[in-house]
Amino acid sequence: MKISVLLLCSAVTLTWGVAVKQNRKFPDDFIFGTSTASYQIEGGWNEGGKSENIWDYLTHTNAAAIEDQSNGDIACDSYHKYERDIEMMRELGIDSYRFSMAWSRILPNGFADYVNEEGVAYYNKIIDEILKYNIEPMVTLYHWDLPQKLQEMGGWLNPLIADWFADYARVVFDRFGDRVKSFITFNEGRQICFEGYDSVSKAPRLNISGIGEYICAKNLALAHAKAYHIYNDDFRPTQGGVCGYTIAAGSSLPLTDSEEDAFAAELHDQLVWGLYTDPIFSKDGGFPKELFERVAKKSEAQGYPRSRLVDFTDEEKAYIRGTSDFFGVNHYSGALTSASLFSPPSVIPSPYDDIEVGQTALEEWPQSASFWLKQMPNSVYIVLKNIQKRYGDVPIYITENGWSTHEGIEDEGRVAYYRAALESALDALDDGINLKGYYAWSLMDNFEWMAGYTERFGLYEVNFDDPERTRTPRKSAFIYKQIIKTRTIDHEYEPESYVMTIDEGH
Numbered sequence: 001m002k003i004s005v006l007l008l009c010s011a012v013t014l015t016w017g018v019a020v021k022q023n024r025k026f027p028d029d030f031i032f033g034t035s036t037a038s039y040q041i042e043g044g045w046n047e048g049g050k051s052e053n054i055w056d057y058l059t060h061t062n063a064a065a066i067e068d069q070s071n072g073d074i075a076c077d078s079y080h081k082y083e084r085d086i087e088m089m090r091e092l093g094i095d096s097y098r099f100s101m102a103w104s105r106i107l108p109n110g111f112a113d114y115v116n117e118e119g120v121a122y123y124n125k126i127i128d129e130i131l132k133y134n135i136e137p138m139v140t141l142y143h144w145d146l147p148q149k150l151q152e153m154g155g156w157l158n159p160l161i162a163d164w165f166a167d168y169a170r171v172v173f174d175r176f177g178d179r180v181k182s183f184i185t186f187n188e189g190r191q192i193c194f195e196g197y198d199s200v201s202k203a204p205r206l207n208i209s210g211i212g213e214y215i216c217a218k219n220l221a222l223a224h225a226k227a228y229h230i231y232n233d234d235f236r237p238t239q240g241g242v243c244g245y246t247i248a249a250g251s252s253l254p255l256t257d258s259e260e261d262a263f264a265a266e267l268h269d270q271l272v273w274g275l276y277t278d279p280i281f282s283k284d285g286g287f288p289k290e291l292f293e294r295v296a297k298k299s300e301a302q303g304y305p306r307s308r309l310v311d312f313t314d315e316e317k318a319y320i321r322g323t324s325d326f327f328g329v330n331h332y333s334g335a336l337t338s339a340s341l342f343s344p345p346s347v348i349p350s351p352y353d354d355i356e357v358g359q360t361a362l363e364e365w366p367q368s369a370s371f372w373l374k375q376m377p378n379s380v381y382i383v384l385k386n387i388q389k390r391y392g393d394v395p396i397y398i399t400e401n402g403w404s405t406h407e408g409i410e411d412e413g414r415v416a417y418y419r420a421a422l423e424s425a426l427d428a429l430d431d432g433i434n435l436k437g438y439y440a441w442s443l444m445d446n447f448e449w450m451a452g453y454t455e456r457f458g459l460y461e462v463n464f465d466d467p468e469r470t471r472t473p474r475k476s477a478f479i480y481k482q483i484i485k486t487r488t489i490d491h492e493y494e495p496e497s498y499v500m501t502i503d504e505g506h
């Protein structure tokens, strides 16, 4: 069996097993940032007029669902400690900060009948303060924390949610768009839909296997498009910013060079991100063709009178197509893909059973503290190339990329990962891929969903035993700072000390 792992060659030196070309530089206008999300860092879960969201509800009613029985009630306490967060951004010298707003902090009823001014004031403080230091906000409208009240009305399975989300988006654009020039509607459609409604993984942990994800995906696409059109028609003319969409994509390569494995890799991409992005970015719009046909055929064979993946109307397809100014990708890991690796899921119908494809990672790839995260060689380049092949030269932002450890301050594993990922991003730039920016996940340790606080992704360590939630820079923070400052990756660079300062101009 020939394993087709693509490695970009013409290396000059090898560092950490990574091909390193010399004298390469990120362009001056390349954006370096860090990412966070509201539920993972804010805390203040019932303060300042905020209402309960689906993560508050899950962690308060089913603590056992979280590995360490923890929750985001306080998290990093960024609701109170945001000034320290901004100081850290200045220490790093980042160009942009990606964070999300909590729908239930801005609209505690879920609906736009009442705007919580205290919630608006909280986000205004962050935006105004970072702009003082020339740090551009990139705001995600929805990073998984749906108001619980809307969940009780069906959440993302209720088609009316497209309007509820559009109303929320209008409030966000109206209140913040004079200063925020970059919006993302959704963080990771698949994680919202498959993990929330199909596979009992993330909140709200519903198990409508083989059906829930598809209904949610359709509603999400319509919600996104409505928000985009509102921005485009009513706000862009005066505010002049951009509005995009972010998905999670691993770099999938065919296990062998057979046609079957090439098709398996294509089907897998269609399921795990094309389902969400083809309707927006593909030439003809609509769901991915082969996936759509597979689900229709399977549904029929299973006795369903109609496909479990309900198509858009032609009018809806046209309404959704082209509704994104950039492609946001959260990228962490990769795998090799083949139908020969398929093992039937325990529950059928299931999206995985629909495609009958499986994946594997190689033993020798470094393993992070997260079971799902292994470091595939050159994986940033591979995923960006897959996106470019699919959608052409759309501007791309890597809106998350990072590595989890159980390490303390000396986080050599994370340092190696970031250096390798950014070398791979340089390969993409060298190849003419339209990559505009890179956001490290994450500024600091935070509540890592089902893993609670057992896995750490931060450039800054957070002491969750300390009521002050003290933040301390890790080695990786110094390394990332040096890369941002010089726009180059110096694999020999070692921080002189672990004392952080703010450089002039930040």
Ligand SMILES: C[C@H]1O[C@@H](Oc2ccc([N+](=O)[O-])cc2)[C@H](O)[C@@H](O)[C@H]1O
Binding pocket: 037, 040, 187, 188, 191, 248, 249, 250, 330, 331, 332, 333, 372, 400, 441, 448, 449, 457
């Ligand atoms: C660590 C961050 O993970 C992000 O979510 C995903 C989802 C899927 C993959 N994947 O490899 O398939 C990677 C990361 C999430 O957006 C963020 O909040 C963090 O938890």
